[in-house]
Amino acid sequence: MAEENTAPTPPIEATDSPPKAAGGDSSVTYAEAGEPIPGAVPDAPIKAVEDITPVAVAEAGDVIPAATPARPSRYEEPHSEAHPHFRWHADALVEGHVYRGVVKDISTQGANLLLDHNVQNAKSIKLHIHVPPLDVTSPHHVLEVSGKIISTIYDGSEDAFRSGIIFLQFTRESDRTYLQSRILER
Structure with missing residues (x-):
């Protein structure tokens, strides 16, 4: 069993010196105004509080803005490319089933797809995206792309499930070029 310290606590004496740091740390050194701080840059005097000019002083009733985060959350980070909003029909081939959906926004890197399912x-998805023609006499251009589903949430404003899809491979490389040209026309 450990011995208890039964020594009496010495009385606190009035003194002009500042108190020691918590735990009796003797590495903390105090200096009077105008005296150099030990260990600091030589000949750099301490300024008295009266000599320091405040950047701003808040008055009663002032609204102080909240600090902004150093980095936006992952939901606010911008995409590496523009994601214009479209309403293109798409067929999603998932595990042997075909689901009809609508592309909400798209880039050459991925898309958001609205589905009822x-x-x-x-694990994977194959999309047939029906891009409407610029000329009404031309047929739809069908982009074929394989992708990976990275997220799915229920979008109440659309009354559908919204799936975020990363494109892994276009069946024809010309489809990527065509998609890029259609996005830039927007």
């Missing part, structure tokens, strides 16, 4: 647990 939750495909969150699917």
Whole structure:
């Protein structure tokens, strides 16, 4: 069993010197105004509080803005490319099933797809995206792309499941070029 310290506590004496730091740390050194701080840059005097000019002083009733985060959250980070909003029809081939959906926004890197079915647990997806023609006499251009589903949430404003899809491979490389040209026209 450990011995208890039964020595009496010495009385506190009045003194002009500042108190020691918590725990009796003797590495903390105090200096009077105008005296150099030990260990600091030589000949750099301490300024008295009266000599320091405040940047701003808040008055009663002032609204102080909240600090902004150093980095936006992952939901606010901008995409590496523009994601213009479209309403293109798409067929999603998932695990042997075909689901009809609508592309909400798209880039050459991926898309957000609205579906009536939750495909969150699917490992991969193949899309046939029906791009409407610029000229009404031309047929739709169908982009074929394989992708990976990275997220699925229920979008109440659309009354559908919105799946975020990363494009892994276009069946024809010309489809990527065509998609890029259609996005830039927007």
